[in-house]
Amino acid sequence: MEMYILLGFVLLLSIFLGLELIAKVPSTLHTPLMSGANAISGIALVGALMLSGDGQTQNLLAFGAILFASINVFGGYLVTNRMLSMFKKK
Amino acid sequence: MESITNISAIQNLVYIGSSVLFILGIKMLGKEATAVKGNYLSALAMFSAVAITCLSLEIDYKVIVAGVLLGGLIGSAIAIKVKMTAIPEMVALFNGFGGLATFLIAWSQFNTPDNSVFQHALIMLTVYIGGITFSGSLVAYGKLSERIKLGKGSWVTNVLISFFYLSLPALVYVIFEPSISTVLPSVPSYFLFFLGLTLIAGLGFVTPIGGGDMPVVISLLNSLSGIAAAFAGLLLLNNVLIVAGSLVGASGLILTVIMAKAMNRTIGNILFVGYASATQSSGKVEQGEVKPISAEDAYLILENASSVLIVPGYGMAVAQAQHVVREKWANY
Numbered sequence: 285m286e287m288y289i290l291l292g293f294v295l296l297l298s299i300f301l302g303l304e305l306i307a308k309v310p311s312t313l314h315t316p317l318m319s320g321a322n323a324i325s326g327i328a329l330v331g332a333l334m335l336s337g338d339g340q341t342q343n344l345l346a347f348g349a350i351l352f353a354s355i356n357v358f359g360g361y362l363v364t365n366r367m368l369s370m371f372k373k374k
Numbered sequence: 375m376e377s378i379t380n381i382s383a384i385q386n387l388v389y390i391g392s393s394v395l396f397i398l399g400i401k402m403l404g405k406e407a408t409a410v411k412g413n414y415l416s417a418l419a420m421f422s423a424v425a426i427t428c429l430s431l432e433i434d435y436k437v438i439v440a441g442v443l444l445g446g447l448i449g450s451a452i453a454i455k456v457k458m459t460a461i462p463e464m465v466a467l468f469n470g471f472g473g474l475a476t477f478l479i480a481w482s483q484f485n486t487p488d489n490s491v492f493q494h495a496l497i498m499l500t501v502y503i504g505g506i507t508f509s510g511s512l513v514a515y516g517k518l519s520e521r522i523k524l525g526k527g528s529w530v531t532n533v534l535i536s537f538f539y540l541s542l543p544a545l546v547y548v549i550f551e552p553s554i555s556t557v558l559p560s561v562p563s564y565f566l567f568f569l570g571l572t573l574i575a576g577l578g579f580v581t582p583i584g585g586g587d588m589p590v591v592i593s594l595l596n597s598l599s600g601i602a603a604a605f606a607g608l609l610l611l612n613n614v615l616i617v618a619g620s621l622v623g624a625s626g627l628i629l630t631v632i633m634a635k636a637m638n639r640t641i642g643n644i645l646f647v648g649y650a651s652a653t654q655s656s657g658k659v660e661q662g663e664v665k666p667i668s669a670e671d672a673y674l675i676l677e678n679a680s681s682v683l684i685v686p687g688y689g690m691a692v693a694q695a696q697h698v699v700r701e702k703w704a705n706y
Contacts, residue, residue, distance in 0.1 A: 288492070291608055291616055298604075298617045301397060302624025306632070309404040311685065312696070314633055318593050319465045320403045320413055321626050323420070324396060325599045326468075327618040328475040330423050331606045332441075335482045336432035345482040346433045347441045353475035354445025355452075357424075359468045361417045362453035363461055368410045370458070371696075 316367045323360025329353035388426040389614040395419030396618050400625055423614045463518035466511045466592045469599055473507025476500055476602040477572075483609055484565060491552050496609045498548045502541070502572050503602040509576030511595050517585045526582045538578030541571050587644045590633045594641070597626025636685075 309317060332349035335342070396419045402412025431438060449468070456464050480500035483489070489497065516522030524531055547554075548568050583591050600622025607615025634641050667675070676682060684699060 287611060288608070291611065291613070294613060295604060295608070295616050295620050298620040299624040302400075302621040302626075303628055305397070305400050305621070306404060306625040306628040309629070309632065310406060311636055313404060313406060313409060314593075314629065314636075315462060315465075315589070316409060317400075317403050318589075318596055318626070318629060319461070320409075320416065321400065321600070321622045321629070322465050322469045322472070322596045323413075324400070324416055324618050325472045325596065325603050325622045326475075327420065327423065327615055327622075328472055328479065328599075328603045328606060329420075329442075330427045330612060331479045331603065331610050331615050332475055333424065333427045333431060333438060334610050334612060335479060337482065337486055342482055342485060343433060343437050345478050345485070347437045349475045349478035349482065350438055350441030351445040351448075352471040352478070354442045355449035356468045356472035356475065357420060358446045358449030359453045359464070360449075360472075361413065361420070362450055363456070363464055363468070364413050365410070366453065366458070367461055368413060371406060371409065 312371070316364055316371075319360065319364040319367055323357060323364055326353055326357035326360055329357055382430070385426050385429065386613060388422055389612075389617075392419035392423040393614055393617040395422075396614075396621060400621060419618075423618075460519065462589060462592065463515045466514040466518060466588070466595070469592065469596050470508045470511025470515065473504045473511060473595070473599045473602060475504075476599065476606045477504035477508055477569075479606050480504060480609065481569065493609060494552050495549045496605055498545065498551075498568070500602055500605040500609060501569065502545050503598050503605065505569065505572030506576040506579055507595050507599040507602060509573045510580040510598075511592070513577055513580040514588050514592050514595065517580075517583075518588050520585075522581075524581055525584065531578075531581050534574065534578035534581050536578070537571065537574045538576075541575035541578075544568060544571055583644065587637075587639075590630055590637065590639075590641070590644055593626055593630040593633055594645075597623050597630060600624075600626055 306317070329350065332346060332353045335346040335349065337343075337346075395415050399412045399414075399416030399419060402408035402415065404412075428438070452464060452467075477500075480497045483493070484497050484501075513522060545568075548564060551564065580591060580595075600619045602619070604616050604619030604623055607613070607617075607619055630641060634644055684703075
C-alpha cells in the first residue's frame with residue numbers, strides 16, 4: 285500500500301505540472317501540440333511490454349497492445365514532425 | 375506481480391531521465407521557435423523508456439518484435455502517406471489506437487491471478503477510459519473524414535447515447551463487484567459484457583457531437599488516453615507511465631479548455647448541448663457562427679472594413695498562407 289501512496293504522490297505532482305505547462309500557447313500550435321501529446325500517450329507501449337502470462341490469450345492481448353501502442357508512437361511522432369515542418373519560414 | 379516490484383535501479387533511473395525529457399519536450403512544443411526540438415526530445419524520451427523496459431521482458435520476445443515492427447511499419451506508413459489536410463483525423467485514429475492499447479493492457483491484467491480489490495478497481499477504470507477513448511476516437515475519425523454522417527436526433531444516435539448512460543452504473547457495479555458479489559447475485563461473465571458495453575458507450579459519447587467541434591473532442595479524448603495510461607501505470611507500478619500519462623492527461627485537458635474558449639464555447643456546451651442548440655441559446659456567453667464565403671465576397675467585405683481581425687489556425691499553416699498574411703500585414 286505504501287507503494288501506491290508514493291505513486292499517487294507522483295501522479296498528483298505530474299498532473300499539476302501538466303496543468304502549468306500549457307498556460308500560454310499560441311493558437312497556431314494547438315493542433316501540433318495535441319498531436320505531440322498524443323504521441324506521448326503512446327507511452328502505453330512501455331506498459332504493453334511489461335505484460336506477463338502464458339497461453340494464447342495472454343500472448344494475443346500483449347501482441348495487440350504492443351501493435352496498437354507502436355502505431356500510436358510511430359505515427360504520432362512522424363505526423364507531429366510533418367505538421368511542425370509546415371511552420372518553418374520559407 | 376512480484377517480478378514488477380523488483381524492476382532494477384537502472385531502469386528506474388532511466389525512467390526518471392525520460393520523464394524529465396517528456397516534461398521539457400511538452401514545454402518546448404508550446405513555443406513556435408522550439409516546437410520541432412521539443413518533439414525530438416519527447417521522441418528520445420519515448421525511445422529510452424521503451425529500450426530500457428526491454429531489459430526485463432516476460433512475454434515471448436518474438437511477440438514483441440513482431441508487434442513493434444508491424445506497428446511501427448503501419449504507423450510510419452500512414453503518417454508519411456497521409457494528406458496534410460487529413461492529419462487531424464489521423465491524430466484521432468492514432469489516439470484511438472493508444473486507448474485500445476491501454477484497454478488490452480487492463481484486460482490482460484484482469485486475467486492474471488490474485489488481483490487485490492484496489493487493483494481490480496484500477497483495471498475496470500482503465501478498461502473503461504481506454505475503451506471510450508478507442509471507440510470515441512473512431513467516431514471522431516469517421517466524422518472528420520466524412521465517413522460517418524450520423525448526427526444528433528437520429529434514432530441510432532439516441533440508442534448509442536442510452537448505452538453511454540447505461541455504462542456509468544455498470545462501471546460502478548464492476549468496480550465494486552468483488553465486494554458486492556457476496557450480497558448481490560454475481561454475473562459470471564460480466565467482464566466480457568463490460569468490455570463490449572464500454573466500446574458501445576464510447577460511440578454514444580462522441581456520435582451526438584457535431585463535426586465542427588471534433589478538434590476539441592479529439593483533444594479531450596487525447597487527454598483521456600493519457601489518464602488511461604496513468605492508471606495503467608498505477609496498475610503495473612511503473613513511474614514513467616504515470617508521469618507521461620498524467621502529463622498528457624492534464625495538459626490535454628487544459629488544451630481542450632483553451633480550444634473550446636477559442637471557439638467561444640464551453641466544454642459542457644460542446645459535449646452535451648451541441649452546435650444547433652448553442653446558436654439558439656441566449657445569455658451572457660457570446661455565440662457565433664462560422665460563415666464560409668468565396669474569395670470575391672471576402673474581397674468586397676474586407677475592402678470596406680474599417681478593422682480586420684485575423685485569427686491564424688492550423689488551416690492557415692496547411693495552406694502555407696501565414697507568410698503571405700504576415701507580409702501583407704506589414705504593409706499596413
